[in-house]
Amino acid sequence: MIRDTFSGRVKDELARRWPADQGALGWELTGLCLGCGSPLPGGGWRWRTESAATARLLVRLVRARYGVAPRLVVDRRGRLGRGNVYELWLDVLPTAEGADDRAAEAAPSGGRGGRAARRGQGAAGAAGGVVLPGLPDPGAGQRPRRRQDREAFxxxxxxxxxxxxxxxxxxxxxxxxxxxVASRVAAELRRWGLRPGRARRRGRVGLYLKEAEQIAELLGRLGAHQAVLALENHRVVKGVRNRVNRLVNAETANLRKAVDAGLRQVEAIRRLVDAVGWEGLPASLRPVARARLEHPAASLRDLGQMLEPPLSKSAVGHRIRRLQALAARYAER
Structure with missing residues (x-):
């Protein structure tokens, strides 16, 4: 079911928000009309959604805007067994004048919300044909000018x-x-600093974001703050995990190099001892040679700590190189 998906949980969170005023309410209804609504051939309107939270919000928004509640029909089979599909029907289109009257009544006297709700919306639905009467219509050239209108849309x-x-x-x-309206919607997203890509989707246009920072910015602007926290937490955990993996890989690579170098040194020392015997080795090199044969995988620093008296890493490295040079010289003979 959609509620069990991350997308569904985000919609649940967004559907709990209520528009700031009647102007923003109109723009949110416009967004829902463009997103999941369609006019009916004989008059009326239908919305179709898989989100129960979206369906509940639609009922409240339409009632607040027009004074009527859409009829709800639940298809319990759903698409491809994904859960319920909710259809909301308005058998008769409400009038733009009725919506304007309710917006004026709901707004405070002289308030900006009332003016924004009424300005330029009387015939928007008829002009654009993709939203309910009385709503702002991007298809007719209208755009949200206030921050709360853009967020609601x-x-x-x-x-x-x-x-x-x-x-x-x-x-x-x-x-x-x-x-x-794809270009107008993309322009509104760009006003937030977002860079949406475009793709054809069965006669419509998909506007998408693929960068985590951009998605978090979008969700924050829309008001899905819990979703933003979930994204950021995942990014932090993923970042720490990647850093640990890089450190482990680097340590593993360094260890592999040290072991390979130690095995080459062991082979060189054995060839040298076979050629000249232990007594043939310079006295200063014998302790290091014995320590390396006994501890092929030890680091130079650890080898130095095993000696008596202890030697520094550079001193051990110098003696190992002398042993390898002697082995190479005898191999040439």
Missing amino acids: LRGLFLGAGSLTGPGHGYHAEVVVPAA
């Missing part, structure tokens, strides 16, 4: 047609919109 789009891959499965956030 993009939140509605994500609730209606957004998806998000959870932490640990790669980073991908996408919202699928009608092609006619």
Whole structure:
């Protein structure tokens, strides 16, 4: 079910937010209309979503805007067995005038929310044809000018047609919109400093983000702060794990090099002892030669600590190189 996915949990969180005022409410409904809504041939409107939280929010938003509640139908089979699908129906389109009257009543006297809700929306639905009457319509050239309007608009789009891959499965956030408004939606995302890619999606356009920082910025702007924390926690854990892996790999590589070098030194010392015997070795080199044969994998520093008196790493290295040079000289003979 969608609720069990990271995308579903993000939508649950976003659906608990309520628009700042009637102007923002109109823009959030516009986003939902573009994301998961469609006009009916004989009049009316339908929304279709797999998110129960989105369906509940739609009922509240439509009732607050138009004074009517859409009829809810639940398809319990779902698509490909993924869970319920929720359809919300308005059998008769509400009027733009009724929406404007309710917006004026809900806004404080002289408040900006009332003016923003009414400005330029009287015929927007008829002009663009992709949103309910009385709503701002990007298809008719309108755009959200206030911060809360932009947040509400993009939140509605994500609730209606957004998806998000959870932490640990790669980073991908996408919202699928009608092609006619894709450029306008992309422009609103760029106003937040985001750089969405574009892809065709069955006659619509998918606007997507693939960078973790960009996705976290989007979720934070929309108001999904718990989701941002989940993403950041995963990034921190992943970063620590990668750092530990790099350190372990580096240590393993260094150990392998030390062991290989030790084995080459052992082979050289054995050839030299076979050629000249222990008594033929310079007295200053014998302790180091014996220590290396007994401890092929020890580091030069550890070899030095095994000697009496102890020697520094550089002193041990110098004696080992002398032994290898002598072995090479006798091998040439």
